[in-house]
Amino acid sequence: xxxxxxxxxxxxxxxxxxxxxxxxxxxxxxxxxxxxxxxxxxxxxxxxxxxxxxxxxxxxxxxxxxxxxxxxxxxxxxxxxxxxxxxxxxxxxxxxxxxxxxxxxxxxxxxxxxxxxxxxxxxxxxxxxxxxxxxxxxxxxxxxxxxxxxxxxxxxxxxxxxxxxxxxxxxxxxxxxxxxxxxxxxxxxxxxxxxxxxxxxxxxxxxxxxxxxxxxxxxxxxxxxxxxxxxxxxxxxxxxxxxxxxxxxxxxxxxxxxxxxxxxxxxxxxxxxxxxxxxxxxxxxxxxxxxxxxxxxxxxxxxxxx
Amino acid sequence: xxxxxxxxxxxxxxxxxxxxxxxxxxxxxxxxxxxxxxxxxxxxxxxxxxxxxxxxxxxxxxxxxxxxxxxxxxxxxxxxxxxxxxxxxxxxxxxxxxxxxxxxxxxxxxxxxxxxxxxxxxxxxxxxxxxxxxxxxxxxxxxxxxxxxxxxxxxxxxxxxxxxxxxxxxxxxxxxxxxxxxxxxxxxxxxxxxxxxxxxxxxxxxxxxxxxxxxxxxxxxxxxxxxxxxxxxxxxxxxxxxxxxxxxxxxxxxxxxxxxxxxxxxxxxxxxxxxxxxxxxxxxxxxxxxxxxxxxxxxxxxxxxxxxxxxxxxxxxxxxxxxxxxxxxxxxxxxxxxxxxxxxxxxxxxxxxxxxxxxxxxxxxxxxxxxxxxxxxxxxxxxxxxxxxxxxxxxxxxxxxxxxxxxxxxxxxxx
Numbered sequence: 121x122x123x124x125x126x127x128x129x130x131x132x133x134x135x136x137x138x139x140x141x142x143x144x145x146x147x148x149x150x151x152x153x154x155x156x157x158x159x160x161x162x163x164x165x166x167x168x169x170x171x172x173x174x175x176x177x178x179x180x181x182x183x184x185x186x187x188x189x190x191x192x193x194x195x196x197x198x199x200x201x202x203x204x205x206x207x208x209x210x211x212x213x214x215x216x217x218x219x220x221x222x223x224x225x226x227x228x229x230x231x232x233x234x235x236x237x238x239x240x241x242x243x244x245x246x247x248x249x250x251x252x253x254x255x256x257x258x259x260x261x262x263x264x265x266x267x268x269x270x271x272x273x274x275x276x277x278x279x280x281x282x283x284x285x286x287x288x289x290x291x292x293x294x295x296x297x298x299x300x301x302x303x304x305x306x307x308x309x310x311x312x313x314x315x316x317x318x319x320x321x322x323x324x325x326x327x328x329x330x331x332x333x334x335x336x337x338x339x340x341x342x343x344x345x346x347x348x349x350x351x352x353x354x355x356x357x358x359x360x361x362x363x364x365x366x367x368x369x370x371x372x373x374x375x376x377x378x379x380x381x382x383x384x385x386x387x388x389x390x391x392x393x394x395x396x397x398x399x400x401x402x403x404x405x406x407x408x409x410x411x412x413x414x415x416x417x418x419x420x421x422x423x424x425x426x
Numbered sequence: 427x428x429x430x431x432x433x434x435x436x437x438x439x440x441x442x443x444x445x446x447x448x449x450x451x452x453x454x455x456x457x458x459x460x461x462x463x464x465x466x467x468x469x470x471x472x473x474x475x476x477x478x479x480x481x482x483x484x485x486x487x488x489x490x491x492x493x494x495x496x497x498x499x500x501x502x503x504x505x506x507x508x509x510x511x512x513x514x515x516x517x518x519x520x521x522x523x524x525x526x527x528x529x530x531x532x533x534x535x536x537x538x539x540x541x542x543x544x545x546x547x548x549x550x551x552x553x554x555x556x557x558x559x560x561x562x563x564x565x566x567x568x569x570x571x572x573x574x575x576x577x578x579x580x581x582x583x584x585x586x587x588x589x590x591x592x593x594x595x596x597x598x599x600x601x602x603x604x605x606x607x608x609x610x611x612x613x614x615x616x617x618x619x620x621x622x623x624x625x626x627x628x629x630x631x632x633x634x635x636x637x638x639x640x641x642x643x644x645x646x647x648x649x650x651x652x653x654x655x656x657x658x659x660x661x662x663x664x665x666x667x668x669x670x671x672x673x674x675x676x677x678x679x680x681x682x683x684x685x686x687x688x689x690x691x692x693x694x695x696x697x698x699x700x701x702x703x704x705x706x707x708x709x710x711x712x713x714x715x716x717x718x719x720x721x722x723x724x725x726x727x728x729x730x731x732x733x734x735x736x737x738x739x740x741x742x743x744x745x746x747x748x749x750x751x752x753x754x755x756x757x758x759x760x761x762x763x764x765x766x767x768x769x770x771x772x773x774x775x776x777x778x779x780x781x782x783x784x785x786x787x788x789x790x791x792x793x794x795x796x797x798x799x800x801x802x803x804x805x806x807x808x809x810x811x812x813x814x815x816x817x818x819x820x821x822x823x824x825x826x827x828x829x830x831x832x833x834x835x836x837x838x839x840x841x
Contacts, residue, residue, distance in 0.1 A: 141503060267687065294673045377839065
């Protein structure tokens, strides 16, 4: 899909001005859609975050109240930091755990699909199988963990029957463990797909060359496969980080609503018509996620690699 | 030429007259009322009966209770009938999007239960902590944005349904009598208790427990001061850190699952959720407690944009709702209806005795859809209407310090 400049001589009927304008026209629909549905709402959010509000009304204003309330008490670490800080730390911790696990799993699955499976048919069939978790609704998928992990769920019953534990394990459900488990279950695919795509582009001759030069499996993986799969890994990481940072449904359901997340705070504020406060939270969250993504793209120049 | 033109004009006139007449007749047949409210009150049975009796099609718009407020405040053109809870009025009425309902157009206005008009049950004063309906029942004028202290001709909502909420318990897992809200924070149920993660309601359940433990006596549980909010949240936070709560729930189905799966044995609950747990064959009791109930009430309001035939249809619908059939329908599900006399006339004597008088069922009690709810001989949890509504301690509410409370609640969740 490269846009090589058209040769002027090949299209004598078209003036050079029209040629110069053509890409603009081609880009216009997407630009308009992005302006209308992305840039404008974002600007509106930014503006509203400086508004004041009451129980039932938004008051156009320029106040730092929302930001001020958000960071109130954040300089005082004696009580374990302010809510905002604790919430972001909790969200970050979840994010890092989920990111690390999905990355390892996603790369492993993609490697298996790309290099271990020989037949193209089987590869596609297995790849489609990876999307199976997405065939049910989000809520049902999460709710179905309860009979499995619950106090009287299948795993606890099994463990007790074979005598491994005497009491049901409480930490299986409504804990950080269950939240991370649900996230990994959901989002591994988002890493697998781009990494799989990157790996398929690796010239098999490179692997053969590595083997001929005497590299073992791990060495080939580390020095040949992973560097070439980096763009996929970065794209997958961006997906996972963005999804986990903004989530409130999975953390809510799997964490028994007891684990704080930034998304949850925004949702609560929205439901109490505190739109400006929610907008301020959203702006801070957006800023942090953007910083993370910038850091990631510093590691790998995605544009060049693609 | 002249004659011809005249003739044509006459024809146009006649056509116009017909055209004018036609939509009127058509409108009568296809009157649609967009009904905004929570799914809990949007019964298919009521929709069908309204169509049959009035020829009005109800178009249900089911949203969460938070969204009812949000839509009423921000999009008053998107509905014709608002099914709102009374506590929401403190947020909606100041926006000026609701119009006072004319008492003169409500036939049974004098028969509305005294729970709403006076805050009494059988002459006995009931608890009025929180947003008690009588406080937000009337407007000083048709387009008033504040509440009137005494009854006027203009009603904010016409009450439809209300109930008294308490804790649900698993008697098979607890194995001893429970009679106080204090049990919610009893370490005996460590890791097996739950409250709702809806700040304005959750904090009141917590306040009931704090008061029952004797830790503090609130002037008004439904309208706490900042120090009172701090204290309540502190008690909750300590309990949470000690592992008292298994989970918090936000949604009806979550509460049913927690209880039915044995994750919790004592938790805040709504009455139909208890029925849902029981219908799975799991024992569950909606336990009356000595400190009383937390009550809620809902009613119909009209957006100020309504006029003409739609307005008439809305009044027709509200009058129909009070006329008995719907009241009986609600009473049979364990809710209470706003005009008791008409509901009674539409219920069998044995049904009235079970649901409203707290007497043992003379025969099997069936739900409106015909499924078996209780076997012969069963007694309703909490007893009669007088016992249950008479023991109301507080009402679902919006506090003056709501902003602060929500911030503190978020702190509690993050703790």
